[in-house]
Amino acid sequence: xxxxxxxxxxxxxxxxxxxxxxxxxxxxxxxxxxxxxxxxxxxxxxxxxxxxxxxxxxxxxxxxxxxxxxxxxxxxxxxxxxxxxxxxxxxxxxxxxxxxxxxxxxxxxxxxxxxxxxxxxxxxxxxxxxxxxxxxxxxxxxxxxxxxxxxxxxxxxxxxxxxxxxxxxxxxxxxxxxxxxxxxxxxxxxxxxxxxxxxxxxxxxxxxxxxxxxxxxxxxxxxxxxxxxxxxxxxxxxxxxxxxxxxxxxxxxxxxxxxxxxxxxxxxxxxxxxxxxxxxxxxxxxxxxxxxxxxxxxxxxxxxxxxxxxxxxxxxxxxxxxxxxxxxxxxxxxxxxxxxxxxxxxxxxxxxxxxxxxxxxxxxxxxxxxxxxxxxxxxxxxxxxxxxxxxxxxxxxxxxxxxxx
Amino acid sequence: xxxxxxxxxxxxxxxxxxxxxxxxxxxxxxxxxxxxxxxxxxxxxxxxxxxxxxxxxxxxxxxxxxxxxxxxxxxxxxxxxxxxxxxxxxxxxxxxxxxxxxxxxxxxxxxxxxxxxxxxxxxxxxxxxxxxxxxxxxxxxxxxxxxxxxxxxxxxxxxxxxxxxxxxxxxxxxxxxxxxxxxxxxxxxxxxxxxxxxxxxxxxxxxxxxxxxxxxxxxxxxxxxxxxxxxxxxxxxxxxxxxxxx
Ligand SMILES: Nc1ncnc2c1ncn2[C@@H]1O[C@H](COP(=O)(O)OP(=O)(O)OP(=O)(O)O)[C@@H](O)[C@H]1O
Ligand SMILES: [Mg+2]
Numbered sequence: 001x002x003x004x005x006x007x008x009x010x011x012x013x014x015x016x017x018x019x020x021x022x023x024x025x026x027x028x029x030x031x032x033x034x035x036x037x038x039x040x041x042x043x044x045x046x047x048x049x050x051x052x053x054x055x056x057x058x059x060x061x062x063x064x065x066x067x068x069x070x071x072x073x074x075x076x077x078x079x080x081x082x083x084x085x086x087x088x089x090x091x092x093x094x095x096x097x098x099x100x101x102x103x104x105x106x107x108x109x110x111x112x113x114x115x116x117x118x119x120x121x122x123x124x125x126x127x128x129x130x131x132x133x134x135x136x137x138x139x140x141x142x143x144x145x146x147x148x149x150x151x152x153x154x155x156x157x158x159x160x161x162x163x164x165x166x167x168x169x170x171x172x173x174x175x176x177x178x179x180x181x182x183x184x185x186x187x188x189x190x191x192x193x194x195x196x197x198x199x200x201x202x203x204x205x206x207x208x209x210x211x212x213x214x215x216x217x218x219x220x221x222x223x224x225x226x227x228x229x230x231x232x233x234x235x236x237x238x239x240x241x242x243x244x245x246x247x248x249x250x251x252x253x254x255x256x257x258x259x260x261x262x263x264x265x266x267x268x269x270x271x272x273x274x275x276x277x278x279x280x281x282x283x284x285x286x287x288x289x290x291x292x293x294x295x296x297x298x299x300x301x302x303x304x305x306x307x308x309x310x311x312x313x314x315x316x317x318x319x320x321x322x323x324x325x326x327x328x329x330x331x332x333x334x335x336x337x338x339x340x341x342x343x344x345x346x347x348x349x350x351x352x353x354x355x356x357x358x359x360x361x362x363x364x365x366x367x368x369x370x371x372x373x374x375x376x377x378x379x380x381x382x383x384x385x386x387x388x389x390x391x392x393x394x395x396x397x398x399x400x401x402x403x404x405x
Numbered sequence: 406x407x408x409x410x411x412x413x414x415x416x417x418x419x420x421x422x423x424x425x426x427x428x429x430x431x432x433x434x435x436x437x438x439x440x441x442x443x444x445x446x447x448x449x450x451x452x453x454x455x456x457x458x459x460x461x462x463x464x465x466x467x468x469x470x471x472x473x474x475x476x477x478x479x480x481x482x483x484x485x486x487x488x489x490x491x492x493x494x495x496x497x498x499x500x501x502x503x504x505x506x507x508x509x510x511x512x513x514x515x516x517x518x519x520x521x522x523x524x525x526x527x528x529x530x531x532x533x534x535x536x537x538x539x540x541x542x543x544x545x546x547x548x549x550x551x552x553x554x555x556x557x558x559x560x561x562x563x564x565x566x567x568x569x570x571x572x573x574x575x576x577x578x579x580x581x582x583x584x585x586x587x588x589x590x591x592x593x594x595x596x597x598x599x600x601x602x603x604x605x606x607x608x609x610x611x612x613x614x615x616x617x618x619x620x621x622x623x624x625x626x627x628x629x630x631x632x633x634x635x636x637x638x639x640x641x642x643x644x645x646x647x648x649x650x651x
Binding site: 002004005009012016236312314315316317318319320321322323325384388399402 | 462502
């Protein structure tokens, strides 16, 4: 038959039932839109994780207590007490490649200024922590080695605290109270933005680790040691040396496993992106189910359409259409339906990704792949779910079909 | 030379317990350029026989040779090819596609043509065919905007558009007034003069008189088959015109 005639016949048939066409396509529009949104957000999240890990700083190594199998990231940590303050000092002083090491301890506390309260996280860190994180100050100064030695009651605060507790006024020189201890504010950090988990990194108070250990957290061991290595090339050797040093300091026999885990920035990034990739796949699968449901809708409508148009099919067969021509006509009809859905779905996906991105403050990422996949998936859905009705139509006997009422 | 040859064909319809012999041991030959009327009372099997001749329905037994070829041995696609190329079929109840213009209805068989036709050729041939049946000015009307006679003409134009060897018309004048009937028969006679073989079902002996041969069916059997000296429809039309003028 005339090949160019088939799409025309199909489009005409779809136009004749415009309302039904739109409603059927809607199933696919929603399915494809959902897939694109989920993949877009998932990939955007992945990029964000990568960016954040990079923002950890240059040549940063994290040492966690306990042995964590590779691929898992320690987030809570801290239940195993194997890393001491002395470990951190030894790492910095005895390994030439290590230029900074900060034993970190976190606690969640209410801080008070005048008659205002704020629940925040207090970090104990060393004086060179900001250098490790490459986090510039906005005003004031970071505490010094001397403050560490004396466990001074001083603090450096993030932007959130400035807004929430001081309502934007200059906080330097003011005193906040934590668990009854007065902390004098000596510096304000520049803005860092929110992290993926939704926590605002600027919602932070940093104090000398000695102050944190002795007065605020009540802990005796570091939850993480943040280490900065001299340069990228010395990373491997530094790692080896750190392992040896810590094993020696912890008196581990050769048959014993490490009681700490060293993770480089890349490893953390890998683990984090792997996690976000799994999330993306999960979300996309759920969205895929709605695409499937949309496909069943198409099959349903095509079956109704074949039944309604039995006489038309009979006539086409009677004037010389082959069963293949009829099959193709109905297949193309459902593929066109799905393509309308695919294109509509891309528009919906782009708009909803943008909206969610603006709303949640996540970076939107439209991957061309996701769109190509969505459109080809929807075309395949059309083929797959359109095949049975089309095949049914092509099996009709011309005379029987013409006689149908 | 015979164009159609039926040897002892039977078509049985079975429904649950009873079997109806709609066509019962029919043998006949139709030669090229014949104009034949197929007659008989309602239910005598005329439509069934036409459907068989049109390669739309299957035989229960017997053989059907179309231009020497055994139709019973053909597969579905070959049959649809034959229907497209060799046979023009006018259905008892038109069977035009609804909400589709006359022109597009007539174009339909050409879309399935095995010849490679351009869109322009398809359009031209459809228009030509509509002109033959005298509907050149109504090509963009849909069936519900056309009278019964006009719909019948569209159906005939569609049957003619592929330039078939045989025209099979199942009661083409069934619901028409006498003047329109004459006009349609006039078209058939002209096509027949140009060499088209025509087989036409009709109830009315008056209409059968315009043909060259009359076959009568009863209970699926041929009970009479005789030659006839055809009356000219053109002359009849001329008479009416003269009568109206005076
Ligand atoms: N699909 C079918 N199933 C069962 N019986 C059928 C079928 N088609 C036709 N018949 C029977 O076959 C016989 C012949 O029918 P057919 O339609 O050929 O008659 P006809 O001569 O065309 O009548 P009419 O002049 O009313 O059109 C009838 O008895 C009819 O009931
Ligand atoms: Mg009949």
